[in-house]
Structures are given as structure tokens and as C-alpha cells.
Amino acid sequence: MLVVKKFGGTSVANKERIYNVAERCIEEYKKGNDVVVVLSAMGKYTDELIAMAKDINENPPKREMDMLFTIGEQMSVSLMAMAMNKLGVPAVSLNAFQVAMHTTSTYSNARIKRIDSDRIRSELEQRKIVIVTGFQGINKFDDYTTLGRGGSDTTAVALAAALHADKCEIYTDVDGVYTADPRKVKNARKLDVVTYDEMLEFATLGAGVLHNRSVELAKKYGVQLVVRSSLNTNEGTIVKEDAKMEKMIVSGVAADSDAARVAVIGLKDEPGVAFKLFNALAQKNINIDMILQSVGRAGTKDITFTCSDADADEAAKIISEAMKFEDINVNKEVSKVSIVGAGMQTNAGVAAKMFEALYDENINIRMISTSEIRVTVLIDEKNTERAMNAIHDKFNLGEE
Numbered sequence: 001m002l003v004v005k006k007f008g009g010t011s012v013a014n015k016e017r018i019y020n021v022a023e024r025c026i027e028e029y030k031k032g033n034d035v036v037v038v039l040s041a042m043g044k045y046t047d048e049l050i051a052m053a054k055d056i057n058e059n060p061p062k063r064e065m066d067m068l069f070t071i072g073e074q075m076s077v078s079l080m081a082m083a084m085n086k087l088g089v090p091a092v093s094l095n096a097f098q099v100a101m102h103t104t105s106t107y108s109n110a111r112i113k114r115i116d117s118d119r120i121r122s123e124l125e126q127r128k129i130v131i132v133t134g135f136q137g138i139n140k141f142d143d144y145t146t147l148g149r150g151g152s153d154t155t156a157v158a159l160a161a162a163l164h165a166d167k168c169e170i171y172t173d174v175d176g177v178y179t180a181d182p183r184k185v186k187n188a189r190k191l192d193v194v195t196y197d198e199m200l201e202f203a204t205l206g207a208g209v210l211h212n213r214s215v216e217l218a219k220k221y222g223v224q225l226v227v228r229s230s231l232n233t234n235e236g237t238i239v240k241e242d243a244k245m246e247k248m249i250v251s252g253v254a255a256d257s258d259a260a261r262v263a264v265i266g267l268k269d270e271p272g273v274a275f276k277l278f279n280a281l282a283q284k285n286i287n288i289d290m291i292l293q294s295v296g297r298a299g300t301k302d303i304t305f306t307c308s309d310a311d312a313d314e315a316a317k318i319i320s321e322a323m324k325f326e327d328i329n330v331n332k333e334v335s336k337v338s339i340v341g342a343g344m345q346t347n348a349g350v351a352a353k354m355f356e357a358l359y360d361e362n363i364n365i366r367m368i369s370t371s372e373i374r375v376t377v378l379i380d381e382k383n384t385e386r387a388m389n390a391i392h393d394k395f396n397l398g399e400e
Contacts, residue, residue, distance in 0.1 A: 001034070001166045002034040002165045003028055003034070003036070003165060003166060003168075003169065004036045004037075004156050004163070004167075004168045005025060005028070005038070006040075006153060006171060007037070007038070007040070007171045008173070008230075009042060009043050009045070010230075011172070011230035011231075012039055012040070013043035014043070018080055019083055019087075020230070020231075022080060023087065024230070025084070026089050029089060035129045036124070036129075038132050038156040038159060039080060039132075039133065039152070040076065041073050041075070042076050042079075049071065050065075053068055062107035062108045063107045063143060066108060066143070066144050066145050067143075069136070069144075069146050070095065070133070070144045070146070073133035073134055074093075076133070077093035077094070077095070077131040077132065077133050081093040092129075092130055093131045093132075094132050094133070095132075095133045096136040096144065097138055098119060099116060099119060099132060100119075101136070101138065102114050102116070102137065102138060102139075102140075103145045104145075105143075105145070107145055108146055108148065110147055110148075112137060112154065112155075114162075115162040117163055121163070132155065132159065133155075134151065134152025134153075134156065135147055135152045136151075148211075150210075152211075153170055153213075153214035154213045154214040154217060156168055156214065157223050157225070161217060167223075167224050168218070168224070169236075170210060170214075170225060170226070171230035172228075173229065173231060174209065174227075174229060175229045175232070175234050176209075176227045176237030177199065177202065178190050178191065178252065179191060179397040180253040181388070184388055184389075185385075186389075187392070187393075187398030188392065189397065189399075191252065193238045194239055195239070195241065195242065196239060196241060198252075198342055198373060199215045200212060200216060201254075201338070201374045202340055205336065205338045205340065210225070210239075224240050249343035249350060250350065251340055251341040251342070252340055252341070253338070253388050253391050253395075254337075254338045255336065255337045255384050255387075257381055258308050258309050258310075259289075259334055260306065260307055260308065260312035260331065260334065261306050261366065261367070261378060262305055262306070262315055262328065262329070262330050262331075263329040263331075264319055264323070264325050265325060265327040266300045266302070266325050266326025267300060268299065268301075269297075273303075273323075274293065274303060276322065276323060277303060277323055278305075280319065281315055281318055281319070284314065284318055286311045286315050286318070289306045289307065290306040290367050290368075291303070291305045292305070292367050306378060312330045333382070334379065334380060335381045336377070337377055337379060337388060338375065338376040339354055340374050341373060344375070345372045351370065354375055354391055356394065357387075357393070358391070361387065363380075363383045363390075364379065364380070365379060366380075
């Protein structure tokens with residue numbers, strides 16, 4: 001059996017934890033399985049590298065940032081190989097060049113194109129544990145690229161797909177996927193199983209357990225994921241295509257405070273205005289989430305949308321240069337709260353129940369967005385935790 005195991009930064013933050021991970025991987029190896037390990041940078045090391053870069057240059061080139069970032073994972077994998085060798089098991093560390101892991105050319109947010117698996121297979125045939133740098137790749141110019149924050153999850157799933165691994169285990173500092181963030185909702189409960197679609201919504205909506213692109217890849221290639229804790233041996237959460245028959249209507253509540261609302265007021269009410277506005281943002285790679293357009297009146301209309309906090313001011317500037325309007329308003333004191341569940345497709349009244357929970361708490365809804373398995377509302381950021389708890393209680397998500 002071939003198993004890919006990914007460990008995040010907190011799992012390899014110090015010597016003790018590095019040896020803990022090494023022992024867990026060796027335990028798998030001693031069962032006779034082939035083991036490929038993917039690591040993130042140690043602890044908060046990536047943040048330290050960012051601080052160093054900003055101290056030298058407030059606006060560093062993205063290519064050079066990617067060159068700098070690769071240090072973190074290379075340090076993790078080499079130290080891990082040393083630990084395993086000290087424990088008497090042959091191990092080899094490989095970076096993106098040595099694998100090789102080919103990506104697109106977009107620095108800081110590259111996508112994996114293909115993985116050459118020959119080197120890894122060769123090392124596995126020699127009964128070594130192979131430890132691979134997460135988060136990084138190489139582009140057609142032979143430059144290092146990085147996959148964006150959380151990209152080590154994507155590295156692990158891509159390797160599992162390329163190597164036809166039997167399973168891909170993602171180890172974090174939590175026991176699995178919960179019905180809500182257990183730090184914010186005290187009776188949040190760990191889920192045994194979630195579907196790819198549910199996990200993709202959770203990842204996109206700010207649950208923070210898995211990188212959303214890793215879930216997309218897992219669904220595309222049928223890689224079974226297991227999310228579990230690196231700090232204990234508890235059973236985790238399995239992410240797969242189908243969940244159990246008697247599925248909960250709603251699986252969980254997610255919140256994302258990295259949101260801003262941009263309202264463009266007094267646009268001309270004519271064809272092509274929405275295209276012109278959102279095309280201008282797309283040209284600058286600004287991702288838009290919720291969109292609301294008002295009914296036209298007196299020859300004008302309003303368009304309101306959400307984007308990330310970091311992109312809000314730039315979005316307003318781009319629109320100001322591209323369009324004519326009466327006013328533009330940016331509000332960064334908002335957050336998105338969502339319910340997710342595959343069972344929502346066949347059950348009426350789910351959204352109304354969510355809205356009732358918010359009404360009971362006197363929380364005002366600013367925008368609403370829905371899909372077949374998700375309902376998202378935009379509310380004032382100060383109400384986020386209260387909203388999560390109210391919705392969680394309304395759907396009895398803390399109960400088995």
C-alpha cells in the first residue's frame with residue numbers, strides 16, 4: 001500500500017514534534033507500506049521570511065519572494081530525513097526541482113501542471129521514506145514558484161494522484177472536520193465523513209482545515225482524503241465522494257472574516273455595465289464572491305459585491321478608473337457566515353431556518369448567496385461568533 005502523509009507547520013514546529021512525526025511515519029513504514037511525506041515550513045517560519053523581506057523591500061518582486069519561501073520547506077524536509085535516519089530508517093528529502101513538480105508560471109499562486117514520479121518511485125523501490133517539500137514547484141523558466149497559502153495540501157493530493165496512492169492523510173492541529181470552529185462554537189462536533197462537495201464549500205468559506213484547490217484535485221482524481229490530528233491517534237474525518245445514506249441536512253457552519261463589501265451606486269442602467277465592471281476587476285485578478293444588483297430606477301442601478309479585505313481598496317480604485325457612477329462605498333467590517341450540507345438539495349425551508357436563527361439574535365443580513373448545498377449571508381463582523389452559535393444550535397449540529 002502507498003500512503004501520502006502531509007503535515008502542517010505546527011506539526012513540525014520544533015525538535016520534539018519533528019520526532020513525533022518521524023515516529024508516526026516510521027510506524028506506517030514498518031507495516032510494509034510505501035510512505036511519501038509532504039511537509040510545510042516549521043511553525044511560523046513563513047511569516048518570519050515575509051517580515052525579513054518587507055524589512056529589505058516593502059514591495060518585493062513575487063519571483064524573489066517565491067525564491068525566499070522555498071527555504072522554509074527545504075529546512076523541514078531535510079531535518080525530518082535526519083530524524084528518520086537517526087531512528088534507523090532510510091529516508092530521503094526532495095525539493096520541487098528534484099521531484100520535479102512542474103507548475104504554471106504565476107509566482108506566488110502557481111498551479112500544478114504535472115509531476116515527474118520517476119525519482120520518487122526509484123527511492124520507494126529502495127525502501128526509503130520519501131519526504132517532499134510542500135507548497136512549491138518549478139515553472140518553464142526553471143524558477144521556483146509557490147502554490148499560495150495552504151498549498152502543501154495541494155502538493156500532497158497531487159502526489160497522491162500522480163502516484164496512485166491508496167490514501168492521502170492530511171495531518172493538522174485539530175482532530176478532523178467539525179460542524180463549526182471548536183474555538184468559537186463550544187458544542188461543535190467532529191464529523192466522521194463529509195463529501196468532496198461539502199468539504200470544498202467548507203474550504204472556500206473559511207473553515208481553514210483544507211486548501212480548497214486540494215479538495216478540487218481530490219474530487220477530480222478520486223483521491224480519498226483523511227483529515228486527522230498530528231498530536232494524537234484519534235480517528236479523523238474521511239473526505240470522499242459519497243457519505244452515509246441518512247445524511248444530516250446541514251453538515252456545518254463556516255465563517256470568513258476576510259471579507260469586504262463594495263457598493264457601486266448610481267451606475268447607468270444599460271446593457272454591458274456589469275460586464276464592464278467585473279471584466280475590469282478580472283483583468284487585475286481580483287476574485288469576486290457574492291453579487292447583488294438592484295432594480296433599475298431613474299436610469300441608474302447599484303451593484304454590490306464582496307471580495308477579500310486585501311483586495312477591496314484596489315477594487316474600488318479599478319472601478320473608479322473604468323466606470324462612471326455616483327458613489328462607491330467600501331465596508332471591511334463584515335463577515336460571511338455559511339451553512340453547508342449535501343442534504344439541503346432535497347429539503348425545503350433550510351434557508352428560512354437559518355434566517356430565523358439570525359432574527360432571534362437580532363442580527364441583520366446585508367447580502368445572501370446560495371448554491372445547491374450552501375447558504376451564505378453577509379453580516380456585521382462583530383456579530384460573527386454569535387451568529388455561528390445561534391445557527392449551530394438552531395440546526396442541532398452538536399448532537400449525534
